[in-house]
Amino acid sequence: MRDDFPRHLAKELDAADPLADLRDRFVIADDDLIYLDGNSLGRLPAATPAHLDRLVREGWGDGLVRSWPTWIEWGRRIGDRLAAHALGARPGEVVVSDSTSVNLYKLAAAALDAAGDRRTVLVDAEDFPTDRYVLEGLAAARGLTLRLLPSDLDEGLRLDELRAALDGDVALVLLSAVAYRSGALLDMAAVNAAARQVGATVLWDLSHAVGSVPVELAATGADLAVGCTYKYLNGGPGAPAFLYVRRELQSRLRQPIQGWFGRRDQFGMGPGYDPAPDLDRFLVGTPSILALAPLDPALDVLAEAGIDRVRAKGRRLGELIVTLADAWLTPHGFRVASPREADRRGSHVCLHHPEALRISRALAEAGVVGDYRAPDRLRLGPAPLYTRYVDVWDALDRLRGLAERRGWERVPGGPSRVT
């Protein structure tokens, strides 16, 4: 079977790859390691250690508190860079702050509190856990009904399922643009239009989309979004998240965590909370500057690549996984558990196998880092900025080797703790 797609074809794809040189912009400490988990934690950009060290020594060590007038703009400044290079949003619509979960809470609460007497909240039943949990808590506190939209673990949410659930009672819909397991990609423009028809607000979780597919928040008519920066954006472990609020909505929404960074004239420190007139009202407390700093060198690489070229390569890397999995793995009980058409998929691909947990561990021992997602999925995320076609070929080849000898049977199962 291996002859169906010989390795030299992957090498030829690399030779023709316009992004190939960008691999050198990342730290590749172990060239034998095949890293297909950039959708969980992106690699370290080569410029980041020196950038961070300079910030620590000069900004903190020498500048001390005198650096704050610069630092205090970083959440907005980096938000504007994200808006321009990855999100298709306007200046002043994106800010980096807090975690994705906290941002989900703030924006969902703001939307629900502005939704009048609408009583229904919709979320994809298979959405990432924190999305479901945050909404569950907000809905319960307000006596609202949380409806879980039935969704296919392989194919994602069907638009007709969503349309059937949308009516004048729906306050808020929370959806992921790219599903965290299957990689299923939603048509954001179609979803936004359908929700608008019934007056519902859509809150997008872009965690698995940002930096891998062009997100056009303005062009698709998006109102609210959040997302994380440590996956395809390569911001570092637990890097702060972003939030987006369409400019026209900012003054009409209020979030409930009334911290001093959200107040008009913050440093007046006056009595009573008066929300800032703009996006600042969605801020809360003092941001970590060391956590924000790595986003600059990371965005430099993305800006140089261009999100459209990233997407083009991501499609082809995904197609290569699907092609090789069909040829080499399906006979061994694997199934491609993602949409088969590249147009309906983000930049990662899921494989189903009942022994996915053990397989992911055996694969790691064989030098391929993907990740396991409950209950029975192996997720492969070939981040386009630094993953070669030949890496995908080699990873699937090693997986085929494991499959042929059932090389995971001696590997322990048991609890998994990977973010």
Added chain:
Amino acid sequence: MRDDFPRHLAKELDAADPLADLRDRFVIADDDLIYLDGNSLGRLPAATPAHLDRLVREGWGDGLVRSWPTWIEWGRRIGDRLAAHALGARPGEVVVSDSTSVNLYKLAAAALDAAGDRRTVLVDAEDFPTDRYVLEGLAAARGLTLRLLPSDLDEGLRLDELRAALDGDVALVLLSAVAYRSGALLDMAAVNAAARQVGATVLWDLSHAVGSVPVELAATGADLAVGCTYKYLNGGPGAPAFLYVRRELQSRLRQPIQGWFGRRDQFGMGPGYDPAPDLDRFLVGTPSILALAPLDPALDVLAEAGIDRVRAKGRRLGELIVTLADAWLTPHGFRVASPREADRRGSHVCLHHPEALRISRALAEAGVVGDYRAPDRLRLGPAPLYTRYVDVWDALDRLRGLAERRGWERVPGGPSRVT
């Protein structure tokens, strides 16, 4: 007047200072700069740049996602270190996460939601803005009455004012152990006892106390606390905050931001939110590992010093400020705007002057960094780990020189933006 306390006496205090050698454990880039703003942003520990660089290159660059099983414990592990070295709390009672403002929101909401039909919330009218704003939002959302306790800008809250306001209708009291302007130190044991008598819960903000005075959460019977790590703890700009929940309360309180890090069996990613049985239920989203990392070398220095020695030196540094301000500055219209007794003061001292903003700027130009706090205070925070007695002497001497020639009159006023 200068002869009242000649400079060589300050040098002698330094020669006898058991913590004097610890100054070398910090980066002192400019030995002419006198930094009295460690209560706003602590200095950079000398071990931090290499510690962080190693984390970035090895933990992130080489380890990649495989480092998460270690990282995911850091919030709790560092929380336990804080508990042991600075907070007088037990293991499993302190965790580092989010910002102080977000932690205030979580713990205050949890306390209010458990307070039955009590309808009153108390906060020091002069408390740090974010404390007042967060409570204002929570109280309004629940239809509760927020009462501002009258408090003296110089002397802090009087216990009899608090006692007069405490009754069976009080759900929650939010107080700072050390006031952010005056440095007034509250008697935590007395406050906790008074609140307990009427069944009210106290939430402590320890931001200006932690790392400067011994906080004995267990011994004083404290229930809830939050605080920041970038002041006397030297964790870096915007370093993540901590929260404390007394062990016996943990399973009885629920906070409203239901993120995945707060769920029992987080990586099961199951349906429905089920809060972790312990302190983990107060977590929300993925923590920034780069923001957490500097707390380890910072706590190493604090542990070596010992909080009691830090406190002893902090008292004397404060006394020196008061002595010199009385002798040199009072004739020029300054007033010590902090409790005069060291027992009633944390490690910073405030000076009142109508031109405080301009004075703080002129003083910075003269090589002394303190900070301005609205409306008319100059705050001097001589962090004991790295501030010499002679630094305080020199700072007050330069301030005296400014006062003699009214050297701030050519300096512009206008908005201030310092965290």
